[in-house]
Amino acid sequence: MAETSGNSSQPGTNRRQFLRDSARVFALTGIGGLLGVIGTRSTAKGYVWQIDPRKCVRCGNCATHCVLEQSAVKCVHSYAMCGYCQLCTGYFEPEPNGLNTGAENCQCPTAAIQRTFVEDPYYEYTIDEDLCIGCAKCVEGCTRFGNGSLYLQVRHDRCVNCNECAISKVCAGDAFVRVPADQPYLLKTTH
Amino acid sequence: MRDNMRDQVNEAMNRREFFGRGAAGAGLALAGTAGLRLGLGKGFAAESAFALDASRLGKTDPKLIRYEEVARFSCPDAAPSRLAIGADQRLYLASSKQVSVLSLTGELLRAIPVSSPARCVALGAEGEIYAGLRDHVEVFSSKGQRVASWESPGPRTWLSGLACGGNDIFAADSGSRTILRYDRTGKLQGRLGRKDAARSVPGLVAPSPYLDVEMGRDGLLRVSNFGRHAVETYTADGDLEMSWGKPSAGIEGFCGCCNPVAITLLPNGKYVTCEKGLPRVKVFSERGEFECVVAGVESFPENARSGAPSRGLDCTLGGLDVAVDAEGLVYVLDLVAENIRVLKEKA
Numbered sequence: 230m231a232e233t234s235g236n237s238s239q240p241g242t243n244r245r246q247f248l249r250d251s252a253r254v255f256a257l258t259g260i261g262g263l264l265g266v267i268g269t270r271s272t273a274k275g276y277v278w279q280i281d282p283r284k285c286v287r288c289g290n291c292a293t294h295c296v297l298e299q300s301a302v303k304c305v306h307s308y309a310m311c312g313y314c315q316l317c318t319g320y321f322e323p324e325p326n327g328l329n330t331g332a333e334n335c336q337c338p339t340a341a342i343q344r345t346f347v348e349d350p351y352y353e354y355t356i357d358e359d360l361c362i363g364c365a366k367c368v369e370g371c372t373r374f375g376n377g378s379l380y381l382q383v384r385h386d387r388c389v390n391c392n393e394c395a396i397s398k399v400c401a402g403d404a405f406v407r408v409p410a411d412q413p414y415l416l417k418t419t420h
Numbered sequence: 421m422r423d424n425m426r427d428q429v430n431e432a433m434n435r436r437e438f439f440g441r442g443a444a445g446a447g448l449a450l451a452g453t454a455g456l457r458l459g460l461g462k463g464f465a466a467e468s469a470f471a472l473d474a475s476r477l478g479k480t481d482p483k484l485i486r487y488e489e490v491a492r493f494s495c496p497d498a499a500p501s502r503l504a505i506g507a508d509q510r511l512y513l514a515s516s517k518q519v520s521v522l523s524l525t526g527e528l529l530r531a532i533p534v535s536s537p538a539r540c541v542a543l544g545a546e547g548e549i550y551a552g553l554r555d556h557v558e559v560f561s562s563k564g565q566r567v568a569s570w571e572s573p574g575p576r577t578w579l580s581g582l583a584c585g586g587n588d589i590f591a592a593d594s595g596s597r598t599i600l601r602y603d604r605t606g607k608l609q610g611r612l613g614r615k616d617a618a619r620s621v622p623g624l625v626a627p628s629p630y631l632d633v634e635m636g637r638d639g640l641l642r643v644s645n646f647g648r649h650a651v652e653t654y655t656a657d658g659d660l661e662m663s664w665g666k667p668s669a670g671i672e673g674f675c676g677c678c679n680p681v682a683i684t685l686l687p688n689g690k691y692v693t694c695e696k697g698l699p700r701v702k703v704f705s706e707r708g709e710f711e712c713v714v715a716g717v718e719s720f721p722e723n724a725r726s727g728a729p730s731r732g733l734d735c736t737l738g739g740l741d742v743a744v745d746a747e748g749l750v751y752v753l754d755l756v757a758e759n760i761r762v763l764k765e766k767a
Contacts, residue, residue, distance in 0.1 A: 287472075288468060289468030289469065289470040289471060290468070292470060312627020312628060312647065312677055312678065314627055314647065314677040314678065315647075315648075315667075316649070316667045316677055317677065318676055318677050318697075323472070323474055323477060323669045324477075324668070324669045324670065328667070336472065338470065349622070349623075350622075350625055350647065350648060351625075364468075364469075364470035365470065366470045366471075366472050369471075369472040370472055373472070373474065373697060374675065374676035374677060374697035374698075375627075375676065375677040375678075375697075376627060376628055376677070
């Protein structure tokens with residue numbers, strides 16, 4: 230009888246235990262889910278948009294599709310790759326009248342490239358980011374006929390990091406990628 | 421009752437039609453969206469207000485083309501870089517794993533393995549083979565046995581052209597922007613082409629690894645000072661004798677940032693030049709006057725696209741090289757298509 234009462238009290242304890250364990254499991258699941266959501270959100274904030282220069286097809290969409298009035302995409306210059314050419318094919322029109330800074334000889338639509346004499350016959354080319362609109366015309370000239378040292382990058386002092394980047398939606402080369410915010414640039418250092 | 425049934429049948433058919441048309445409509449809408457996206461993707465580049473239109477530069481006046489292709493064959497090894505023709509009238513091709521010895525019809529006669537990619541090649545008076553690797557020269561017997569490996573002149577060395585003349589071997593070093601003058605034992609005798617105002621030498625300019633050198637029958641050295649869009653003539657001692665060439669995308673000049681990337685001489689002393697960016701091969705007189713086109717941009721479609729958006733490459737990965745045999749046939753090496761074209765002057 231004692232065994233019987235003992236057996237009958239056992240299932241009551243098990244039920245209580247079961248309910249308690251269930252409550253714990255639910256609580257842990259909830260906390261885990263909450264942590265997961267928070268974790269995912271913080272990861273999303275840890276990424277920014279960038280252009281993979283190897284995929285960029287210099288389509289011109291960066292200049293016209295950014296939500297900012299002036300695009301956050303700018304031409305940048307890998308000086309280590311530059312030939313410091315007298316006839317820079319990123320700076321000059323394909324058939325310039327002369328190798329000078331006359332507007333009719335330059336292909337940048339906003340005169341954003343500064344040409345500075347270094348020593349015969351070398352010239353340094355610097356991008357004025359306040360003028361650059363990211364149209365990639367110079368990038369095309371440099372890549373097609375030169376060393377490919379000019380290329381486009383999203384500048385993160387201007388980019389507002391939209392969830393769905395307007396340029397990425399129309400990027401002809403699918404060159405827009407998400408990169409970690411602590412390594413926000415995809416720099417060209419070699420061919 | 422019949423009317424009711426007819427209505428029900430019509431209703432059933434209408435529903436079917438509705439679903440059928442709905443599915444067709446959805447399909448069309450999907451197809452339309454995909455088409456629009458594709459069209460925008462490809463069309464935008466062409467329609468962009470900022471497009472660099474270089475299409476007009478890719479057309480050559482047919483009247484200027486005085487050579488025709490008579491043969492074409494593939495390179496036996498990947499990443500070919502330079503071509504030479506020896507006194508034995510065989511082709512010597514420098515490439516990633518070997519120096520290939522070919523007959524003038526493209527038959528592989530011998531493959532001489534190299535320890536690192538061969539970037540240039542030249543033939544000595546006794547048939548010995550000089551192969552320029554990135555930073556040093558290796559010497560092989562005519563049978564392909566390695567007989568010497570010369571010391572590297574420095575860490576910045578990037579050999580891109582070789583020429584032999586008398587007892588001298590001249591190596592074009594794009595890294596140091598000079599022509600290295602060696603004796604036949606590999607001892608460095610001097611450097612040519614350094615900027616020297618006292619000798620009126622402007623200095624070689626090499627924005628990319630294409631500096632080329634060629635020995636003329638007159639014993640004078642021809643150098644492609646391609647960063648200045650010029651071809652220069654030097655004595656073996658480094659005196660500048662002559663310079664010609666001008667930058668221009670027009671057919672009479674050298675295009676892009678740096679051209680010509682390869683030079684050679686016809687038996688009559690005229691120059692044959694190769695350009696990259698706009699891949700074209702042209703003939704100039706002994707004085708540097710433009711004479712005719714051997715092969716225009718249209719002849720090298722794959723090479724011309726080397727810097728195109730879809731390739732993800734740039735102009736430094738294209739280029740051509742050229743050699744001429746005793747008959748005056750022009751052999752053009754296409755570095756992108758990895759083939760050799762044989763061109764003959766039209767009758």
